[in-house]
Amino acid sequence: VNLSDDNSRVTATLPTGESVEILLHGATVISWKSGGVENLWLSEKAVLDGSKPVRGGIPVVFPVFGGPPANHATSTLPSHGFARNSRWEYLGKSTSESGALSKGGDDCVKLDFGLYTATLSEEAKKAWPYDFGLVYSVTLGKDGLQTMLNVRNEGKVAFEFQMLLHSYFRVKDVSKVAVKGLTGVTYIDKVLNAQIATESNPAVRITGETDRVYQSIPQDTTSIVEADQPRYDVVRDNLEDSVVWNPWKEKAASIGDFEPKNGYINMICVEVGSVKGWQKLDGGETFEGGQIIRSSP
Ligand code: TA6
Numbered sequence: 001v002n003l004s005d006d007n008s009r010v011t012a013t014l015p016t017g018e019s020v021e022i023l024l025h026g027a028t029v030i031s032w033k034s035g036g037v038e039n040l041w042l043s044e045k046a047v048l049d050g051s052k053p054v055r056g057g058i059p060v061v062f063p064v065f066g067g068p069p070a071n072h073a074t075s076t077l078p079s080h081g082f083a084r085n086s087r088w089e090y091l092g093k094s095t096s097e098s099g100a101l102s103k104g105g106d107d108c109v110k111l112d113f114g115l116y117t118a119t120l121s122e123e124a125k126k127a128w129p130y131d132f133g134l135v136y137s138v139t140l141g142k143d144g145l146q147t148m149l150n151v152r153n154e155g156k157v158a159f160e161f162q163m164l165l166h167s168y169f170r171v172k173d174v175s176k177v178a179v180k181g182l183t184g185v186t187y188i189d190k191v192l193n194a195q196i197a198t199e200s201n202p203a204v205r206i207t208g209e210t211d212r213v214y215q216s217i218p219q220d221t222t223s224i225v226e227a228d229q230p231r232y233d234v235v236r237d238n239l240e241d242s243v244v245w246n247p248w249k250e251k252a253a254s255i256g257d258f259e260p261k262n263g264y265i266n267m268i269c270v271e272v273g274s275v276k277g278w279q280k281l282d283g284g285e286t287f288e289g290g291q292i293i294r295s296s297p
Pocket residue numbers: 053066079080166190211243245269271
Protein backbone atom coordinates (compact mmCIF):
# COMPACT_ATOMS: atom_id res chain seq x y z
CA VAL A 1 0.00 0.00 0.00
CA ASN A 2 1.40 3.40 -0.93
CA LEU A 3 0.26 6.94 -0.09
CA SER A 4 1.45 9.24 -2.88
CA ASP A 5 4.06 11.88 -2.12
CA ASP A 6 1.55 14.64 -2.71
CA ASN A 7 -0.91 12.94 -0.31
CA SER A 8 -3.55 12.97 -3.02
CA ARG A 9 -4.04 9.26 -3.56
CA VAL A 10 -3.55 5.78 -2.13
CA THR A 11 -2.59 2.77 -4.25
CA ALA A 12 -2.46 -0.89 -3.34
CA THR A 13 -1.23 -3.90 -5.29
CA LEU A 14 -1.58 -7.58 -4.43
CA PRO A 15 1.24 -10.09 -4.98
CA THR A 16 -0.98 -11.59 -7.71
CA GLY A 17 -0.99 -8.26 -9.59
CA GLU A 18 -4.43 -6.82 -8.90
CA SER A 19 -4.32 -3.11 -8.07
CA VAL A 20 -6.54 -0.27 -6.91
CA GLU A 21 -6.02 3.49 -6.76
CA ILE A 22 -8.15 5.82 -4.64
CA LEU A 23 -8.12 9.63 -4.86
CA LEU A 24 -8.57 11.19 -1.42
CA HIS A 25 -10.81 13.72 -3.15
CA GLY A 26 -14.20 12.09 -2.82
CA ALA A 27 -12.55 8.78 -1.77
CA THR A 28 -13.02 8.12 -5.48
CA VAL A 29 -11.70 4.79 -6.72
CA ILE A 30 -10.11 5.91 -10.01
CA SER A 31 -8.51 2.63 -11.05
CA TRP A 32 -9.10 -1.06 -10.39
CA LYS A 33 -7.05 -3.51 -12.42
CA SER A 34 -7.42 -7.28 -12.44
CA GLY A 35 -6.42 -9.92 -14.94
CA GLY A 36 -4.11 -7.26 -16.41
CA VAL A 37 -6.98 -4.99 -17.50
CA GLU A 38 -8.48 -1.75 -16.20
CA ASN A 39 -12.07 -2.35 -15.04
CA LEU A 40 -13.15 1.25 -14.49
CA TRP A 41 -13.73 4.01 -17.03
CA LEU A 42 -12.14 7.38 -16.25
CA SER A 43 -12.64 10.36 -18.51
CA GLU A 44 -9.45 11.64 -20.12
CA LYS A 45 -10.57 15.05 -18.85
CA ALA A 46 -11.46 13.89 -15.35
CA VAL A 47 -10.40 16.66 -12.96
CA LEU A 48 -8.26 15.04 -10.23
CA ASP A 49 -7.07 18.17 -8.38
CA GLY A 50 -9.99 18.30 -5.94
CA SER A 51 -11.71 21.22 -7.61
CA LYS A 52 -14.70 19.19 -8.80
CA PRO A 53 -16.16 15.67 -8.68
CA VAL A 54 -14.28 13.04 -10.69
CA ARG A 55 -15.82 12.06 -14.04
CA GLY A 56 -15.46 8.29 -13.82
CA GLY A 57 -14.21 5.63 -11.44
CA ILE A 58 -16.55 5.15 -8.46
CA PRO A 59 -17.82 8.49 -7.12
CA VAL A 60 -19.46 8.24 -3.67
CA VAL A 61 -22.91 9.84 -3.66
CA PHE A 62 -24.11 11.01 -0.20
CA PRO A 63 -26.37 12.33 1.42
CA VAL A 64 -28.61 12.84 -1.64
CA PHE A 65 -28.82 11.18 -5.07
CA GLY A 66 -29.41 13.48 -8.02
CA GLY A 67 -30.86 16.95 -7.67
CA PRO A 68 -32.08 17.40 -4.06
CA PRO A 69 -35.83 17.74 -3.45
CA ALA A 70 -37.37 21.08 -2.44
CA ASN A 71 -38.36 21.70 1.19
CA HIS A 72 -35.95 19.09 2.44
CA ALA A 73 -32.83 19.08 4.64
CA THR A 74 -30.78 18.41 1.49
CA SER A 75 -32.41 21.09 -0.65
CA THR A 76 -29.41 23.41 -0.81
CA LEU A 77 -26.85 20.66 -1.46
CA PRO A 78 -25.30 20.16 -4.92
CA SER A 79 -26.57 17.33 -7.12
CA HIS A 80 -25.34 13.97 -5.76
CA GLY A 81 -24.41 15.58 -2.42
CA PHE A 82 -21.04 16.64 -0.98
CA ALA A 83 -19.21 13.34 -0.34
CA ARG A 84 -17.77 12.97 -3.86
CA ASN A 85 -16.52 16.55 -3.77
CA SER A 86 -14.94 16.55 -0.29
CA ARG A 87 -11.42 15.71 0.87
CA TRP A 88 -11.49 12.39 2.78
CA GLU A 89 -8.83 11.20 5.19
CA TYR A 90 -6.92 7.95 4.65
CA LEU A 91 -7.49 6.00 7.88
CA GLY A 92 -5.19 3.09 7.11
CA LYS A 93 -5.18 -0.48 5.91
CA SER A 94 -5.76 -3.92 7.25
CA THR A 95 -4.88 -7.22 5.64
CA SER A 96 -6.15 -9.59 8.27
CA GLU A 97 -9.69 -8.72 7.23
CA SER A 98 -11.38 -11.84 6.08
CA GLY A 99 -14.83 -11.53 4.70
CA ALA A 100 -16.74 -11.65 1.46
CA LEU A 101 -13.65 -11.44 -0.71
CA SER A 102 -11.16 -13.75 0.86
CA LYS A 103 -9.86 -15.56 3.86
CA GLY A 104 -7.50 -12.78 4.91
CA GLY A 105 -3.75 -12.97 4.63
CA ASP A 106 -2.15 -11.23 1.67
CA ASP A 107 -4.81 -12.19 -0.79
CA CYS A 108 -6.74 -9.07 0.08
CA VAL A 109 -6.13 -5.58 1.44
CA LYS A 110 -8.73 -3.28 3.00
CA LEU A 111 -8.22 0.48 2.85
CA ASP A 112 -10.38 2.77 5.02
CA PHE A 113 -11.27 6.40 4.36
CA GLY A 114 -13.15 8.83 6.63
CA LEU A 115 -15.26 11.95 6.20
CA TYR A 116 -16.73 13.73 9.20
CA THR A 117 -18.61 16.91 10.00
CA ALA A 118 -15.40 18.35 11.45
CA THR A 119 -13.56 17.92 8.13
CA LEU A 120 -16.42 19.11 5.94
CA SER A 121 -16.33 22.46 4.16
CA GLU A 122 -18.13 25.34 5.88
CA GLU A 123 -20.45 25.51 2.87
CA ALA A 124 -21.45 21.86 3.16
CA LYS A 125 -21.84 22.09 6.96
CA LYS A 126 -24.15 25.04 6.52
CA ALA A 127 -26.16 23.26 3.84
CA TRP A 128 -26.53 20.06 5.86
CA PRO A 129 -26.05 20.84 9.59
CA TYR A 130 -25.94 17.30 11.02
CA ASP A 131 -23.20 15.58 13.03
CA PHE A 132 -22.18 12.51 11.01
CA GLY A 133 -19.28 10.17 10.35
CA LEU A 134 -18.60 8.20 7.15
CA VAL A 135 -16.13 5.36 6.86
CA TYR A 136 -15.66 4.08 3.29
CA SER A 137 -13.85 0.75 3.01
CA VAL A 138 -12.26 -0.37 -0.25
CA THR A 139 -11.19 -4.01 -0.19
CA LEU A 140 -9.07 -5.33 -3.04
CA GLY A 141 -9.16 -9.09 -3.42
CA LYS A 142 -7.90 -11.52 -6.03
CA ASP A 143 -11.42 -12.17 -7.21
CA GLY A 144 -13.06 -8.81 -6.79
CA LEU A 145 -13.38 -5.33 -5.32
CA GLN A 146 -15.64 -4.52 -2.38
CA THR A 147 -16.60 -0.95 -1.49
CA MET A 148 -18.73 -0.38 1.61
CA LEU A 149 -20.00 2.87 3.14
CA ASN A 150 -20.67 3.03 6.87
CA VAL A 151 -22.80 6.00 7.91
CA ARG A 152 -23.05 7.00 11.57
CA ASN A 153 -25.20 9.67 13.19
CA GLU A 154 -22.73 11.19 15.67
CA GLY A 155 -25.24 13.74 16.96
CA LYS A 156 -28.51 13.67 18.84
CA VAL A 157 -30.75 14.90 16.03
CA ALA A 158 -32.04 12.28 13.58
CA PHE A 159 -31.20 12.74 9.91
CA GLU A 160 -32.17 10.99 6.69
CA PHE A 161 -29.96 10.33 3.67
CA GLN A 162 -29.59 8.55 0.36
CA MET A 163 -26.39 6.86 -0.79
CA LEU A 164 -25.17 5.48 -4.12
CA LEU A 165 -21.88 4.25 -5.56
CA HIS A 166 -21.69 5.76 -9.04
CA SER A 167 -19.51 3.09 -10.69
CA TYR A 168 -18.32 3.67 -14.27
CA PHE A 169 -17.49 0.22 -15.70
CA ARG A 170 -15.17 -0.04 -18.67
CA VAL A 171 -16.43 -2.10 -21.63
CA LYS A 172 -15.08 -2.65 -25.14
CA ASP A 173 -18.31 -1.76 -26.92
CA VAL A 174 -21.50 -0.81 -25.07
CA SER A 175 -23.58 -1.81 -28.11
CA LYS A 176 -22.59 -5.42 -27.32
CA VAL A 177 -23.48 -5.14 -23.62
CA ALA A 178 -26.51 -6.60 -21.86
CA VAL A 179 -27.42 -5.86 -18.23
CA LYS A 180 -29.08 -8.87 -16.61
CA GLY A 181 -30.96 -9.49 -13.37
CA LEU A 182 -33.49 -6.67 -13.62
CA THR A 183 -36.46 -8.52 -15.13
CA GLY A 184 -39.76 -7.44 -13.61
CA VAL A 185 -38.17 -4.60 -11.63
CA THR A 186 -39.93 -1.22 -11.49
CA TYR A 187 -37.82 1.68 -12.69
CA ILE A 188 -38.01 5.44 -13.14
CA ASP A 189 -37.01 6.32 -16.69
CA LYS A 190 -35.26 9.68 -16.41
CA VAL A 191 -34.94 9.92 -20.19
CA LEU A 192 -38.70 9.52 -20.65
CA ASN A 193 -39.77 12.31 -18.32
CA ALA A 194 -39.37 10.18 -15.19
CA GLN A 195 -42.16 7.86 -16.17
CA ILE A 196 -42.47 4.67 -14.15
CA ALA A 197 -42.08 1.38 -16.04
CA THR A 198 -41.47 -2.28 -15.37
CA GLU A 199 -38.47 -4.00 -16.89
CA SER A 200 -39.76 -6.70 -19.23
CA ASN A 201 -36.39 -7.54 -20.76
CA PRO A 202 -34.11 -10.12 -19.13
CA ALA A 203 -31.25 -8.40 -20.96
CA VAL A 204 -31.31 -4.58 -20.89
CA ARG A 205 -29.44 -3.21 -23.88
CA ILE A 206 -28.04 0.30 -24.41
CA THR A 207 -29.10 1.77 -27.74
CA GLY A 208 -29.24 5.45 -26.79
CA GLU A 209 -29.15 7.74 -23.74
CA THR A 210 -30.18 5.52 -20.84
CA ASP A 211 -30.91 6.74 -17.31
CA ARG A 212 -33.03 4.32 -15.28
CA VAL A 213 -33.45 4.10 -11.52
CA TYR A 214 -34.37 0.47 -10.76
CA GLN A 215 -35.98 0.18 -7.34
CA SER A 216 -36.44 -2.54 -4.71
CA ILE A 217 -34.58 -5.14 -6.74
CA PRO A 218 -35.46 -8.52 -5.21
CA GLN A 219 -32.17 -10.30 -5.80
CA ASP A 220 -28.73 -8.95 -5.04
CA THR A 221 -26.77 -9.38 -8.27
CA THR A 222 -26.84 -7.34 -11.48
CA SER A 223 -24.66 -8.76 -14.26
CA ILE A 224 -22.96 -6.90 -17.09
CA VAL A 225 -22.49 -9.25 -20.03
CA GLU A 226 -20.44 -8.26 -23.09
CA ALA A 227 -20.65 -10.10 -26.42
CA ASP A 228 -22.40 -12.92 -24.56
CA GLN A 229 -19.48 -13.31 -22.12
CA PRO A 230 -19.93 -12.45 -18.40
CA ARG A 231 -17.83 -9.29 -17.68
CA TYR A 232 -18.89 -7.88 -14.27
CA ASP A 233 -21.16 -9.11 -11.49
CA VAL A 234 -22.27 -6.26 -9.25
CA VAL A 235 -23.59 -7.59 -5.93
CA ARG A 236 -25.58 -5.22 -3.71
CA ASP A 237 -24.97 -5.44 0.03
CA ASN A 238 -27.85 -4.02 2.08
CA LEU A 239 -28.88 -1.85 -0.87
CA GLU A 240 -31.96 -2.49 -3.00
CA ASP A 241 -31.75 0.03 -5.83
CA SER A 242 -29.50 0.43 -8.87
CA VAL A 243 -29.16 3.00 -11.64
CA VAL A 244 -28.23 2.06 -15.20
CA TRP A 245 -26.76 5.07 -17.02
CA ASN A 246 -25.11 5.78 -20.31
CA PRO A 247 -25.09 9.35 -21.66
CA TRP A 248 -24.78 8.23 -25.30
CA LYS A 249 -23.52 10.55 -28.00
CA GLU A 250 -25.35 13.84 -27.56
CA LYS A 251 -25.26 13.94 -23.75
CA ALA A 252 -21.58 12.91 -23.74
CA ALA A 253 -20.93 15.81 -26.13
CA SER A 254 -22.60 18.18 -23.67
CA ILE A 255 -20.61 17.06 -20.60
CA GLY A 256 -17.46 19.21 -20.50
CA ASP A 257 -15.22 16.75 -18.65
CA PHE A 258 -16.44 13.72 -20.61
CA GLU A 259 -13.59 12.78 -22.94
CA PRO A 260 -13.05 11.29 -25.43
CA LYS A 261 -16.48 12.26 -26.77
CA ASN A 262 -17.03 8.75 -28.13
CA GLY A 263 -16.04 7.36 -24.73
CA TYR A 264 -19.69 6.53 -24.08
CA ILE A 265 -19.01 3.45 -26.22
CA ASN A 266 -16.50 2.22 -23.61
CA MET A 267 -18.49 2.68 -20.42
CA ILE A 268 -21.66 1.76 -18.60
CA CYS A 269 -22.71 2.88 -15.15
CA VAL A 270 -24.41 0.34 -12.89
CA GLU A 271 -24.77 2.20 -9.63
CA VAL A 272 -25.87 0.43 -6.46
CA GLY A 273 -27.62 2.54 -3.86
CA SER A 274 -30.45 3.32 -1.52
CA VAL A 275 -32.19 6.06 -3.47
CA LYS A 276 -35.88 5.20 -3.23
CA GLY A 277 -37.01 7.29 -0.27
CA TRP A 278 -34.60 7.94 2.61
CA GLN A 279 -32.66 5.99 5.21
CA LYS A 280 -33.25 7.52 8.66
CA LEU A 281 -30.69 7.41 11.47
CA ASP A 282 -31.39 8.45 15.03
CA GLY A 283 -28.49 9.70 17.17
CA GLY A 284 -25.83 7.01 17.55
CA GLU A 285 -27.29 4.72 14.89
CA THR A 286 -25.33 3.46 11.89
CA PHE A 287 -26.16 2.17 8.40
CA GLU A 288 -23.84 0.18 6.16
CA GLY A 289 -24.29 -0.57 2.48
CA GLY A 290 -22.10 -1.26 -0.51
CA GLN A 291 -21.11 -3.59 -3.29
CA ILE A 292 -18.89 -6.45 -4.28
CA ILE A 293 -17.83 -6.34 -7.92
CA ARG A 294 -16.46 -9.47 -9.54
CA SER A 295 -14.71 -9.03 -12.84
CA SER A 296 -14.11 -11.75 -15.44
CA PRO A 297 -11.72 -10.06 -17.88
O1 TA6 B 1 -26.60 8.29 -12.15
C1 TA6 B 1 -27.14 8.85 -13.30
C2 TA6 B 1 -27.14 10.36 -13.15
O2 TA6 B 1 -27.99 10.76 -12.11
C3 TA6 B 1 -27.53 10.95 -14.50
O3 TA6 B 1 -28.79 11.56 -14.43
C4 TA6 B 1 -26.39 11.94 -14.78
O4 TA6 B 1 -26.72 13.19 -14.23
C5 TA6 B 1 -25.24 11.25 -14.05
O5 TA6 B 1 -25.82 10.83 -12.83
C6 TA6 B 1 -24.00 12.08 -13.87
O6 TA6 B 1 -24.22 13.11 -12.96
P1 TA6 B 1 -23.00 14.16 -12.71
O7 TA6 B 1 -23.49 15.09 -11.66
O8 TA6 B 1 -21.82 13.34 -12.24
O9 TA6 B 1 -22.73 14.78 -14.05
